Amino acid sequence: MTAHQLPQGRTPKRSYPDHWERYSLRERIVQWVWLGGIAIAAAWSVSALDIEWAFFADAHEQAADLISRMWPPRWTYLPRIVQPLIETLHIATLGTMIAIVFALPVAFLAARNTTYNQATWLIGRAMLVLSRSINTVIWGLLFVAIFGPGPVAGICAVAARSVGFIAKLVAEAIEEVDAGQIEAVESTGASTLQVYGVAILPQILPVLIGTSIYRWDINVRESSVLGFVGAGGIGLLLYASINQFAWSQAIVILIAILGIVIISEALSAYVRSRIV
Amino acid sequence: MTTAVASYPSRWRAPSIFGSPSRRLAFWALVCAYLVWSLSTLNVDTARILAGLPRAWTILARMVPPDFGRWELLLTGMVESVQIAIAATIIGAVLSIPIGIAAAANLSPRPLYLLARAFIVTGRTFHEVIIAIFFVKLFGFGPVAGLLTLAFSSAIFLGKMLAEDIENMKPGPVEAIRATGASFGQTFFYAVVPQVLVKTLGVLIYRLDSNLRHSTVIGIVGAGGIGQTLSASFSRYDFDFASAILLTIAAMVAFGEWFSDWARRRLR
Numbered sequence: 001m002t003a004h005q006l007p008q009g010r011t012p013k014r015s016y017p018d019h020w021e022r023y024s025l026r027e028r029i030v031q032w033v034w035l036g037g038i039a040i041a042a043a044w045s046v047s048a049l050d051i052e053w054a055f056f057a058d059a060h061e062q063a064a065d066l067i068s069r070m071w072p073p074r075w076t077y078l079p080r081i082v083q084p085l086i087e088t089l090h091i092a093t094l095g096t097m098i099a100i101v102f103a104l105p106v107a108f109l110a111a112r113n114t115t116y117n118q119a120t121w122l123i124g125r126a127m128l129v130l131s132r133s134i135n136t137v138i139w140g141l142l143f144v145a146i147f148g149p150g151p152v153a154g155i156c157a158v159a160a161r162s163v164g165f166i167a168k169l170v171a172e173a174i175e176e177v178d179a180g181q182i183e184a185v186e187s188t189g190a191s192t193l194q195v196y197g198v199a200i201l202p203q204i205l206p207v208l209i210g211t212s213i214y215r216w217d218i219n220v221r222e223s224s225v226l227g228f229v230g231a232g233g234i235g236l237l238l239y240a241s242i243n244q245f246a247w248s249q250a251i252v253i254l255i256a257i258l259g260i261v262i263i264s265e266a267l268s269a270y271v272r273s274r275i276v
Numbered sequence: 277m278t279t280a281v282a283s284y285p286s287r288w289r290a291p292s293i294f295g296s297p298s299r300r301l302a303f304w305a306l307v308c309a310y311l312v313w314s315l316s317t318l319n320v321d322t323a324r325i326l327a328g329l330p331r332a333w334t335i336l337a338r339m340v341p342p343d344f345g346r347w348e349l350l351l352t353g354m355v356e357s358v359q360i361a362i363a364a365t366i367i368g369a370v371l372s373i374p375i376g377i378a379a380a381a382n383l384s385p386r387p388l389y390l391l392a393r394a395f396i397v398t399g400r401t402f403h404e405v406i407i408a409i410f411f412v413k414l415f416g417f418g419p420v421a422g423l424l425t426l427a428f429s430s431a432i433f434l435g436k437m438l439a440e441d442i443e444n445m446k447p448g449p450v451e452a453i454r455a456t457g458a459s460f461g462q463t464f465f466y467a468v469v470p471q472v473l474v475k476t477l478g479v480l481i482y483r484l485d486s487n488l489r490h491s492t493v494i495g496i497v498g499a500g501g502i503g504q505t506l507s508a509s510f511s512r513y514d515f516d517f518a519s520a521i522l523l524t525i526a527a528m529v530a531f532g533e534w535f536s537d538w539a540r541r542r543l544r
Contacts (some may be wrong), residue, residue, distance in 0.1 A: 055420065080403060
Protein backbone atom coordinates (compact mmCIF):
# COMPACT_ATOMS: atom_id res chain seq x y z
CA MET A 1 0.00 0.00 0.00
CA THR A 2 1.40 3.33 -0.98
CA ALA A 3 0.90 6.52 0.93
CA HIS A 4 -1.30 8.26 -1.54
CA GLN A 5 -3.95 5.55 -1.59
CA LEU A 6 -7.09 6.06 0.44
CA PRO A 7 -7.31 4.04 3.62
CA GLN A 8 -9.30 0.89 3.10
CA GLY A 9 -12.62 0.55 4.80
CA ARG A 10 -15.94 2.12 4.05
CA THR A 11 -15.99 4.50 1.10
CA PRO A 12 -16.35 8.18 2.05
CA LYS A 13 -19.79 9.67 1.55
CA ARG A 14 -20.17 12.00 -1.43
CA SER A 15 -20.34 15.41 0.19
CA TYR A 16 -19.58 17.48 -2.88
CA PRO A 17 -22.44 18.75 -5.06
CA ASP A 18 -23.06 17.03 -8.37
CA HIS A 19 -23.99 20.33 -10.00
CA TRP A 20 -21.52 23.15 -10.63
CA GLU A 21 -22.47 26.54 -9.17
CA ARG A 22 -20.58 29.77 -9.74
CA TYR A 23 -21.43 31.21 -6.32
CA SER A 24 -21.87 29.72 -2.89
CA LEU A 25 -25.11 30.20 -0.95
CA ARG A 26 -23.55 32.94 1.16
CA GLU A 27 -22.31 34.85 -1.89
CA ARG A 28 -25.77 34.59 -3.39
CA ILE A 29 -27.42 35.99 -0.27
CA VAL A 30 -24.98 38.92 -0.21
CA GLN A 31 -25.72 39.60 -3.88
CA TRP A 32 -29.47 39.57 -3.31
CA VAL A 33 -29.11 41.92 -0.33
CA TRP A 34 -27.13 44.34 -2.53
CA LEU A 35 -29.65 44.11 -5.34
CA GLY A 36 -32.52 44.64 -2.88
CA GLY A 37 -30.78 47.68 -1.42
CA ILE A 38 -30.26 49.18 -4.87
CA ALA A 39 -33.88 48.46 -5.82
CA ILE A 40 -35.12 50.17 -2.66
CA ALA A 41 -32.87 53.19 -3.32
CA ALA A 42 -34.19 53.40 -6.89
CA ALA A 43 -37.79 53.05 -5.76
CA TRP A 44 -37.38 55.73 -3.08
CA SER A 45 -35.73 58.13 -5.51
CA VAL A 46 -38.25 57.69 -8.28
CA SER A 47 -41.37 57.65 -6.09
CA ALA A 48 -40.42 60.78 -4.16
CA LEU A 49 -39.91 62.77 -7.35
CA ASP A 50 -43.71 62.86 -7.90
CA ILE A 51 -43.49 62.11 -11.58
CA GLU A 52 -46.30 63.27 -13.83
CA TRP A 53 -46.83 60.08 -15.84
CA ALA A 54 -49.23 61.90 -18.19
CA PHE A 55 -46.21 63.59 -19.75
CA PHE A 56 -44.90 60.19 -20.82
CA ALA A 57 -48.05 59.48 -22.80
CA ASP A 58 -47.50 62.19 -25.40
CA ALA A 59 -43.69 62.25 -25.34
CA HIS A 60 -43.42 60.45 -28.66
CA GLU A 61 -45.76 62.99 -30.28
CA GLN A 62 -43.65 65.80 -28.86
CA ALA A 63 -40.52 64.15 -30.23
CA ALA A 64 -42.04 63.77 -33.68
CA ASP A 65 -43.18 67.38 -33.56
CA LEU A 66 -39.67 68.50 -32.58
CA ILE A 67 -38.02 66.60 -35.42
CA SER A 68 -40.51 67.91 -37.99
CA ARG A 69 -39.76 71.47 -36.83
CA MET A 70 -36.01 70.90 -36.92
CA TRP A 71 -35.90 69.44 -40.40
CA PRO A 72 -34.67 70.80 -42.76
CA PRO A 73 -31.91 72.76 -40.97
CA ARG A 74 -31.74 76.43 -41.92
CA TRP A 75 -28.21 76.42 -43.37
CA THR A 76 -28.39 80.11 -44.29
CA TYR A 77 -28.07 80.76 -40.57
CA LEU A 78 -24.55 79.32 -40.57
CA PRO A 79 -22.61 82.55 -41.39
CA ARG A 80 -24.29 84.28 -38.44
CA ILE A 81 -22.90 81.77 -35.93
CA VAL A 82 -19.25 81.79 -37.01
CA GLN A 83 -18.35 84.73 -34.79
CA PRO A 84 -20.09 83.31 -31.66
CA LEU A 85 -18.36 79.97 -32.29
CA ILE A 86 -14.97 81.69 -32.31
CA GLU A 87 -15.99 83.52 -29.16
CA THR A 88 -16.83 80.16 -27.55
CA LEU A 89 -13.35 78.86 -28.37
CA HIS A 90 -11.80 82.09 -27.02
CA ILE A 91 -13.71 81.73 -23.75
CA ALA A 92 -12.43 78.18 -23.35
CA THR A 93 -8.83 79.05 -24.28
CA LEU A 94 -8.48 82.28 -22.32
CA GLY A 95 -10.22 80.71 -19.32
CA THR A 96 -7.81 77.77 -19.39
CA MET A 97 -4.80 80.10 -19.71
CA ILE A 98 -5.86 82.14 -16.67
CA ALA A 99 -6.54 78.92 -14.80
CA ILE A 100 -3.00 77.63 -15.46
CA VAL A 101 -1.50 80.83 -14.01
CA PHE A 102 -3.56 80.53 -10.82
CA ALA A 103 -3.41 76.75 -10.57
CA LEU A 104 0.38 76.55 -10.10
CA PRO A 105 0.58 78.45 -6.79
CA VAL A 106 -2.59 76.75 -5.53
CA ALA A 107 -1.10 73.35 -6.41
CA PHE A 108 2.10 74.12 -4.47
CA LEU A 109 -0.07 75.25 -1.55
CA ALA A 110 -2.20 72.11 -1.62
CA ALA A 111 0.63 69.57 -1.95
CA ARG A 112 1.79 68.21 1.40
CA ASN A 113 5.50 68.32 0.59
CA THR A 114 5.65 71.91 -0.66
CA THR A 115 3.06 73.67 1.50
CA TYR A 116 4.29 75.94 4.27
CA ASN A 117 2.42 74.45 7.20
CA GLN A 118 -0.80 72.66 8.13
CA ALA A 119 -2.87 75.88 7.90
CA THR A 120 -1.68 76.79 4.41
CA TRP A 121 -2.31 73.20 3.30
CA LEU A 122 -5.88 73.45 4.55
CA ILE A 123 -6.31 76.77 2.72
CA GLY A 124 -5.04 75.18 -0.48
CA ARG A 125 -7.33 72.18 -0.08
CA ALA A 126 -10.32 74.43 0.65
CA MET A 127 -9.64 76.37 -2.54
CA LEU A 128 -9.55 73.11 -4.51
CA VAL A 129 -12.84 71.90 -3.05
CA LEU A 130 -14.62 75.23 -3.52
CA SER A 131 -13.46 75.61 -7.11
CA ARG A 132 -14.23 72.05 -8.10
CA SER A 133 -17.56 71.60 -6.39
CA ILE A 134 -19.27 74.52 -8.12
CA ASN A 135 -20.21 73.80 -11.72
CA THR A 136 -18.94 76.07 -14.51
CA VAL A 137 -22.49 77.19 -15.29
CA ILE A 138 -23.09 78.17 -11.67
CA TRP A 139 -19.79 80.06 -11.63
CA GLY A 140 -21.14 81.74 -14.78
CA LEU A 141 -24.29 82.78 -12.92
CA LEU A 142 -22.12 84.38 -10.24
CA PHE A 143 -19.81 86.23 -12.64
CA VAL A 144 -22.70 87.49 -14.76
CA ALA A 145 -24.08 89.06 -11.59
CA ILE A 146 -20.70 90.77 -11.09
CA PHE A 147 -19.47 91.71 -14.57
CA GLY A 148 -22.76 91.77 -16.45
CA PRO A 149 -23.56 89.53 -19.41
CA GLY A 150 -20.76 88.89 -21.90
CA PRO A 151 -17.71 86.79 -22.60
CA VAL A 152 -15.70 88.18 -19.66
CA ALA A 153 -18.08 86.50 -17.21
CA GLY A 154 -17.68 83.29 -19.21
CA ILE A 155 -13.88 83.47 -19.15
CA CYS A 156 -13.91 84.02 -15.39
CA ALA A 157 -16.34 81.14 -14.89
CA VAL A 158 -14.22 78.74 -16.94
CA ALA A 159 -11.08 79.88 -15.12
CA ALA A 160 -12.70 79.57 -11.68
CA ARG A 161 -13.77 75.97 -12.30
CA SER A 162 -10.56 74.92 -14.06
CA VAL A 163 -8.18 76.20 -11.35
CA GLY A 164 -9.33 73.49 -8.97
CA PHE A 165 -9.26 70.77 -11.63
CA ILE A 166 -5.74 71.54 -12.83
CA ALA A 167 -4.38 72.32 -9.37
CA LYS A 168 -5.70 69.07 -7.90
CA LEU A 169 -3.97 66.88 -10.46
CA VAL A 170 -0.77 68.97 -10.36
CA ALA A 171 -0.75 68.83 -6.54
CA GLU A 172 -0.95 65.04 -6.74
CA ALA A 173 1.97 65.09 -9.17
CA ILE A 174 3.99 67.35 -6.83
CA GLU A 175 3.41 64.91 -3.97
CA GLU A 176 4.88 62.13 -6.10
CA VAL A 177 8.02 63.90 -7.39
CA ASP A 178 11.44 62.30 -6.96
CA ALA A 179 12.75 63.64 -3.66
CA GLY A 180 16.38 63.06 -4.69
CA GLN A 181 16.34 65.92 -7.16
CA ILE A 182 14.91 68.29 -4.56
CA GLU A 183 17.63 67.31 -2.10
CA ALA A 184 20.32 67.71 -4.74
CA VAL A 185 19.22 71.23 -5.62
CA GLU A 186 18.73 72.13 -1.95
CA SER A 187 22.27 71.01 -1.16
CA THR A 188 23.63 73.63 -3.55
CA GLY A 189 22.12 76.29 -1.30
CA ALA A 190 19.23 77.15 -3.59
CA SER A 191 16.33 79.17 -2.24
CA THR A 192 12.85 77.65 -1.95
CA LEU A 193 11.68 79.31 -5.16
CA GLN A 194 14.76 78.04 -7.01
CA VAL A 195 14.07 74.54 -5.73
CA TYR A 196 10.49 74.78 -6.97
CA GLY A 197 11.60 76.08 -10.36
CA VAL A 198 14.60 73.84 -10.98
CA ALA A 199 13.81 70.61 -9.14
CA ILE A 200 10.00 70.33 -9.09
CA LEU A 201 8.67 72.23 -12.11
CA PRO A 202 10.45 70.14 -14.77
CA GLN A 203 9.16 66.98 -13.11
CA ILE A 204 5.51 68.05 -13.06
CA LEU A 205 5.55 69.79 -16.43
CA PRO A 206 4.14 66.84 -18.44
CA VAL A 207 1.26 66.52 -15.96
CA LEU A 208 0.62 70.27 -16.04
CA ILE A 209 0.56 70.42 -19.84
CA GLY A 210 -1.45 67.24 -20.25
CA THR A 211 -4.03 68.24 -17.65
CA SER A 212 -4.37 71.74 -19.09
CA ILE A 213 -4.96 70.48 -22.60
CA TYR A 214 -7.45 67.92 -21.34
CA ARG A 215 -9.24 70.62 -19.36
CA TRP A 216 -9.24 72.85 -22.44
CA ASP A 217 -11.26 70.34 -24.41
CA ILE A 218 -13.71 69.94 -21.51
CA ASN A 219 -13.93 73.73 -21.40
CA VAL A 220 -14.88 73.96 -25.07
CA ARG A 221 -17.83 71.73 -24.25
CA GLU A 222 -18.72 73.70 -21.13
CA SER A 223 -18.47 77.10 -22.80
CA SER A 224 -21.04 75.99 -25.39
CA VAL A 225 -23.70 76.30 -22.68
CA LEU A 226 -22.36 79.28 -20.73
CA GLY A 227 -24.52 81.52 -22.91
CA PHE A 228 -27.62 80.07 -21.22
CA VAL A 229 -26.88 82.17 -18.17
CA GLY A 230 -25.68 85.10 -20.29
CA ALA A 231 -21.95 84.43 -20.11
CA GLY A 232 -21.23 84.72 -23.85
CA GLY A 233 -20.50 82.29 -26.62
CA ILE A 234 -22.71 80.19 -28.86
CA GLY A 235 -25.05 79.23 -26.00
CA LEU A 236 -26.61 82.67 -26.14
CA LEU A 237 -27.85 82.10 -29.71
CA LEU A 238 -28.88 78.53 -28.97
CA TYR A 239 -30.94 79.64 -25.99
CA ALA A 240 -32.51 82.46 -28.01
CA SER A 241 -33.35 80.12 -30.90
CA ILE A 242 -34.96 77.62 -28.54
CA ASN A 243 -36.97 80.30 -26.76
CA GLN A 244 -38.25 81.56 -30.12
CA PHE A 245 -39.08 77.95 -31.11
CA ALA A 246 -36.72 78.46 -34.08
CA TRP A 247 -35.80 74.79 -34.01
CA SER A 248 -34.44 74.79 -37.59
CA GLN A 249 -31.82 77.31 -36.38
CA ALA A 250 -31.19 75.36 -33.18
CA ILE A 251 -30.27 72.24 -35.13
CA VAL A 252 -27.69 74.20 -37.17
CA ILE A 253 -26.13 75.43 -33.93
CA LEU A 254 -26.17 71.93 -32.45
CA ILE A 255 -24.41 70.51 -35.50
CA ALA A 256 -21.82 73.30 -35.26
CA ILE A 257 -21.24 72.54 -31.56
CA LEU A 258 -20.90 68.85 -32.40
CA GLY A 259 -18.25 69.82 -34.95
CA ILE A 260 -16.08 72.01 -32.74
CA VAL A 261 -16.32 69.71 -29.73
CA ILE A 262 -15.29 66.65 -31.73
CA ILE A 263 -12.42 68.55 -33.40
CA SER A 264 -11.15 69.94 -30.10
CA GLU A 265 -11.41 66.52 -28.46
CA ALA A 266 -9.43 64.92 -31.28
CA LEU A 267 -6.85 67.72 -31.19
CA SER A 268 -6.48 67.41 -27.43
CA ALA A 269 -6.11 63.61 -27.61
CA TYR A 270 -3.51 63.95 -30.39
CA VAL A 271 -1.39 66.55 -28.54
CA ARG A 272 -1.57 64.60 -25.28
CA SER A 273 -0.48 61.40 -27.00
CA ARG A 274 2.50 63.26 -28.46
CA ILE A 275 3.56 64.69 -25.08
CA VAL A 276 3.09 61.77 -22.73
CA MET B 277 50.88 74.08 -27.23
CA THR B 278 48.20 76.65 -26.58
CA THR B 279 45.44 76.22 -24.06
CA ALA B 280 41.91 76.45 -25.35
CA VAL B 281 40.15 79.68 -24.53
CA ALA B 282 37.34 79.02 -22.07
CA SER B 283 34.17 79.51 -24.09
CA TYR B 284 31.79 78.00 -21.61
CA PRO B 285 29.67 80.36 -19.50
CA SER B 286 30.97 81.14 -16.06
CA ARG B 287 27.49 81.13 -14.61
CA TRP B 288 25.16 78.13 -14.55
CA ARG B 289 21.60 78.56 -15.77
CA ALA B 290 18.86 76.02 -15.42
CA PRO B 291 18.16 74.37 -18.76
CA SER B 292 15.13 75.92 -20.41
CA ILE B 293 11.98 73.85 -20.36
CA PHE B 294 11.38 74.80 -23.98
CA GLY B 295 14.56 73.13 -25.24
CA SER B 296 16.13 76.12 -26.98
CA PRO B 297 15.89 79.93 -26.59
CA SER B 298 14.39 80.34 -30.07
CA ARG B 299 11.62 77.90 -29.24
CA ARG B 300 10.90 79.78 -26.03
CA LEU B 301 10.71 83.03 -27.97
CA ALA B 302 8.40 81.45 -30.53
CA PHE B 303 6.16 80.10 -27.76
CA TRP B 304 5.74 83.43 -26.02
CA ALA B 305 5.29 85.23 -29.36
CA LEU B 306 2.50 82.80 -30.20
CA VAL B 307 0.84 83.33 -26.81
CA CYS B 308 1.04 87.13 -27.22
CA ALA B 309 -0.31 86.99 -30.76
CA TYR B 310 -3.21 84.84 -29.60
CA LEU B 311 -3.98 87.18 -26.71
CA VAL B 312 -4.01 90.22 -29.00
CA TRP B 313 -6.21 88.47 -31.55
CA SER B 314 -8.69 87.03 -29.06
CA LEU B 315 -9.00 90.13 -26.91
CA SER B 316 -9.52 92.34 -29.96
CA THR B 317 -12.30 90.14 -31.37
CA LEU B 318 -14.17 89.66 -28.09
CA ASN B 319 -16.54 92.54 -27.60
CA VAL B 320 -15.55 93.42 -24.08
CA ASP B 321 -17.48 96.21 -22.42
CA THR B 322 -14.65 97.69 -20.35
CA ALA B 323 -16.82 100.30 -18.66
CA ARG B 324 -19.27 97.64 -17.50
CA ILE B 325 -16.46 95.49 -16.12
CA LEU B 326 -14.91 98.39 -14.22
CA ALA B 327 -18.37 99.12 -12.84
CA GLY B 328 -18.52 95.45 -11.86
CA LEU B 329 -15.57 95.54 -9.51
CA PRO B 330 -17.28 97.56 -6.77
CA ARG B 331 -20.39 95.51 -7.51
CA ALA B 332 -18.44 92.34 -6.83
CA TRP B 333 -17.66 93.74 -3.42
CA THR B 334 -21.34 94.56 -2.76
CA ILE B 335 -22.42 91.10 -3.83
CA LEU B 336 -19.76 89.46 -1.69
CA ALA B 337 -20.76 91.63 1.25
CA ARG B 338 -24.38 90.61 0.80
CA MET B 339 -23.43 86.96 0.56
CA VAL B 340 -21.96 87.08 4.06
CA PRO B 341 -23.45 85.83 6.28
CA PRO B 342 -25.24 83.11 4.32
CA ASP B 343 -28.93 82.94 5.13
CA PHE B 344 -29.96 79.44 6.18
CA GLY B 345 -33.35 80.75 7.34
CA ARG B 346 -35.24 79.05 4.54
CA TRP B 347 -33.61 75.70 5.21
CA GLU B 348 -36.80 73.81 4.33
CA LEU B 349 -36.67 75.05 0.75
CA LEU B 350 -32.95 74.29 0.66
CA LEU B 351 -33.49 70.78 2.00
CA THR B 352 -36.29 70.01 -0.46
CA GLY B 353 -34.16 71.07 -3.42
CA MET B 354 -31.13 69.20 -2.13
CA VAL B 355 -33.06 65.96 -1.50
CA GLU B 356 -34.53 66.24 -4.98
CA SER B 357 -31.04 66.61 -6.45
CA VAL B 358 -29.80 63.57 -4.55
CA GLN B 359 -32.82 61.54 -5.66
CA ILE B 360 -32.29 62.57 -9.27
CA ALA B 361 -28.63 61.56 -9.02
CA ILE B 362 -29.30 58.15 -7.46
CA ALA B 363 -32.17 57.21 -9.78
CA ALA B 364 -30.29 58.47 -12.84
CA THR B 365 -27.20 56.43 -11.94
CA ILE B 366 -29.23 53.24 -11.51
CA ILE B 367 -31.27 53.71 -14.70
CA GLY B 368 -28.14 54.75 -16.58
CA ALA B 369 -26.28 51.67 -15.35
CA VAL B 370 -29.03 49.36 -16.61
CA LEU B 371 -29.15 51.10 -19.99
CA SER B 372 -25.36 51.15 -20.28
CA ILE B 373 -25.07 47.34 -20.41
CA PRO B 374 -26.51 46.89 -23.94
CA ILE B 375 -24.65 50.02 -25.11
CA GLY B 376 -21.38 48.73 -23.65
CA ILE B 377 -21.75 45.31 -25.26
CA ALA B 378 -22.71 46.80 -28.61
CA ALA B 379 -19.74 49.18 -28.54
CA ALA B 380 -17.14 46.52 -27.67
CA ALA B 381 -15.28 45.55 -30.85
CA ASN B 382 -14.56 42.02 -29.63
CA LEU B 383 -18.15 41.09 -28.79
CA SER B 384 -20.44 42.80 -31.28
CA PRO B 385 -20.71 42.57 -35.05
CA ARG B 386 -19.05 45.35 -37.03
CA PRO B 387 -22.13 47.37 -38.16
CA LEU B 388 -23.62 47.36 -34.66
CA TYR B 389 -20.24 48.38 -33.22
CA LEU B 390 -19.96 51.37 -35.55
CA LEU B 391 -23.54 52.41 -34.83
CA ALA B 392 -23.00 52.22 -31.06
CA ARG B 393 -19.73 54.18 -31.28
CA ALA B 394 -21.37 56.90 -33.36
CA PHE B 395 -24.16 57.11 -30.79
CA ILE B 396 -21.65 57.43 -27.95
CA VAL B 397 -19.62 60.14 -29.72
CA THR B 398 -22.72 62.20 -30.53
CA GLY B 399 -24.21 61.82 -27.07
CA ARG B 400 -20.99 62.69 -25.25
CA THR B 401 -20.52 65.88 -27.24
CA PHE B 402 -23.52 67.69 -25.88
CA HIS B 403 -23.43 69.23 -22.47
CA GLU B 404 -25.98 67.94 -19.95
CA VAL B 405 -27.72 71.31 -20.01
CA ILE B 406 -28.37 71.03 -23.77
CA ILE B 407 -29.72 67.50 -23.38
CA ALA B 408 -31.86 68.75 -20.48
CA ILE B 409 -33.54 71.29 -22.77
CA PHE B 410 -34.74 68.51 -25.04
CA PHE B 411 -36.07 66.43 -22.19
CA VAL B 412 -37.80 69.49 -20.78
CA LYS B 413 -39.46 69.96 -24.17
CA LEU B 414 -40.50 66.28 -24.29
CA PHE B 415 -41.55 65.71 -20.67
CA GLY B 416 -42.32 69.16 -19.37
CA PHE B 417 -40.65 71.11 -16.56
CA GLY B 418 -39.67 69.26 -13.44
CA PRO B 419 -37.43 66.57 -12.04
CA VAL B 420 -38.42 63.95 -14.65
CA ALA B 421 -36.57 65.87 -17.33
CA GLY B 422 -33.53 66.10 -15.04
CA LEU B 423 -33.71 62.42 -14.20
CA LEU B 424 -33.89 61.40 -17.87
CA THR B 425 -31.09 63.80 -18.84
CA LEU B 426 -28.68 62.40 -16.30
CA ALA B 427 -29.80 58.83 -16.99
CA PHE B 428 -29.11 59.39 -20.69
CA SER B 429 -25.67 60.90 -20.23
CA SER B 430 -24.78 58.32 -17.55
CA ALA B 431 -25.79 55.49 -19.87
CA ILE B 432 -23.48 56.86 -22.55
CA PHE B 433 -20.58 57.48 -20.18
CA LEU B 434 -20.91 54.11 -18.43
CA GLY B 435 -21.45 52.36 -21.76
CA LYS B 436 -18.24 53.83 -23.13
CA MET B 437 -16.24 52.80 -20.05
CA LEU B 438 -17.80 49.33 -20.08
CA ALA B 439 -16.98 48.89 -23.77
CA GLU B 440 -13.36 49.84 -23.12
CA ASP B 441 -13.12 47.41 -20.19
CA ILE B 442 -14.61 44.62 -22.29
CA GLU B 443 -12.16 45.34 -25.10
CA ASN B 444 -9.23 45.23 -22.66
CA MET B 445 -10.18 41.99 -20.92
CA LYS B 446 -8.23 38.78 -21.32
CA PRO B 447 -9.57 36.64 -24.19
CA GLY B 448 -8.59 33.37 -22.48
CA PRO B 449 -11.59 32.98 -20.15
CA VAL B 450 -13.99 33.88 -22.97
CA GLU B 451 -12.51 31.21 -25.20
CA ALA B 452 -12.54 28.67 -22.38
CA ILE B 453 -16.21 29.24 -21.59
CA ARG B 454 -17.11 29.26 -25.29
CA ALA B 455 -15.28 25.94 -25.70
CA THR B 456 -17.71 24.34 -23.26
CA GLY B 457 -20.52 25.18 -25.67
CA ALA B 458 -21.89 28.06 -23.64
CA SER B 459 -24.41 30.44 -25.20
CA PHE B 460 -23.71 34.17 -25.63
CA GLY B 461 -25.51 34.95 -22.38
CA GLN B 462 -23.59 32.32 -20.45
CA THR B 463 -20.29 33.48 -21.94
CA PHE B 464 -21.13 37.03 -20.90
CA PHE B 465 -22.03 36.13 -17.32
CA TYR B 466 -19.24 33.66 -16.64
CA ALA B 467 -16.34 35.08 -18.67
CA VAL B 468 -16.96 38.80 -19.17
CA VAL B 469 -18.75 39.88 -15.98
CA PRO B 470 -16.13 38.54 -13.52
CA GLN B 471 -13.39 40.35 -15.45
CA VAL B 472 -15.04 43.74 -15.71
CA LEU B 473 -17.19 43.82 -12.56
CA VAL B 474 -14.80 45.50 -10.12
CA LYS B 475 -13.73 48.19 -12.56
CA THR B 476 -17.31 48.85 -13.62
CA LEU B 477 -18.43 49.22 -10.01
CA GLY B 478 -15.66 51.77 -9.52
CA VAL B 479 -16.80 53.73 -12.57
CA LEU B 480 -20.40 53.49 -11.36
CA ILE B 481 -19.52 55.02 -8.00
CA TYR B 482 -17.56 57.75 -9.76
CA ARG B 483 -20.58 58.45 -11.96
CA LEU B 484 -22.89 58.66 -8.93
CA ASP B 485 -20.59 61.35 -7.59
CA SER B 486 -20.48 63.23 -10.88
CA ASN B 487 -24.26 62.94 -11.30
CA LEU B 488 -24.62 64.54 -7.90
CA ARG B 489 -22.52 67.44 -9.20
CA HIS B 490 -24.47 67.71 -12.46
CA SER B 491 -27.84 67.47 -10.75
CA THR B 492 -27.10 70.82 -9.12
CA VAL B 493 -26.88 72.57 -12.49
CA ILE B 494 -29.56 71.17 -14.80
CA GLY B 495 -32.19 72.97 -12.73
CA ILE B 496 -31.11 76.15 -14.49
CA VAL B 497 -33.12 75.14 -17.56
CA GLY B 498 -36.05 73.98 -15.44
CA ALA B 499 -35.13 70.34 -14.93
CA GLY B 500 -35.63 70.23 -11.17
CA GLY B 501 -33.32 69.98 -8.20
CA ILE B 502 -31.40 72.57 -6.22
CA GLY B 503 -30.22 74.32 -9.41
CA GLN B 504 -33.73 75.66 -9.93
CA THR B 505 -33.76 77.14 -6.42
CA LEU B 506 -30.29 78.60 -6.93
CA SER B 507 -31.12 80.13 -10.29
CA ALA B 508 -34.29 81.68 -8.82
CA SER B 509 -32.42 83.15 -5.87
CA PHE B 510 -29.83 84.71 -8.21
CA SER B 511 -32.47 86.30 -10.40
CA ARG B 512 -34.16 87.74 -7.28
CA TYR B 513 -30.78 89.17 -6.11
CA ASP B 514 -31.25 87.00 -3.04
CA PHE B 515 -27.51 86.66 -2.60
CA ASP B 516 -27.41 85.58 1.04
CA PHE B 517 -29.71 82.65 0.29
CA ALA B 518 -27.69 81.90 -2.87
CA SER B 519 -24.49 81.71 -0.85
CA ALA B 520 -26.20 79.35 1.60
CA ILE B 521 -27.16 77.13 -1.36
CA LEU B 522 -23.64 77.32 -2.83
CA LEU B 523 -22.07 76.34 0.50
CA THR B 524 -24.49 73.43 0.86
CA ILE B 525 -23.73 72.25 -2.68
CA ALA B 526 -19.99 72.52 -2.02
CA ALA B 527 -20.33 70.56 1.20
CA MET B 528 -22.43 67.86 -0.41
CA VAL B 529 -20.17 67.55 -3.45
CA ALA B 530 -17.10 67.36 -1.22
CA PHE B 531 -18.80 64.64 0.81
CA GLY B 532 -19.80 62.79 -2.36
CA GLU B 533 -16.25 62.96 -3.65
CA TRP B 534 -14.84 61.71 -0.37
CA PHE B 535 -17.38 58.87 -0.32
CA SER B 536 -16.60 57.93 -3.91
CA ASP B 537 -12.84 57.91 -3.23
CA TRP B 538 -13.36 55.83 -0.10
CA ALA B 539 -15.67 53.33 -1.80
CA ARG B 540 -13.37 52.93 -4.79
CA ARG B 541 -10.36 52.36 -2.53
CA ARG B 542 -12.32 49.68 -0.69
CA LEU B 543 -13.08 47.97 -4.01
CA ARG B 544 -9.44 47.61 -4.95
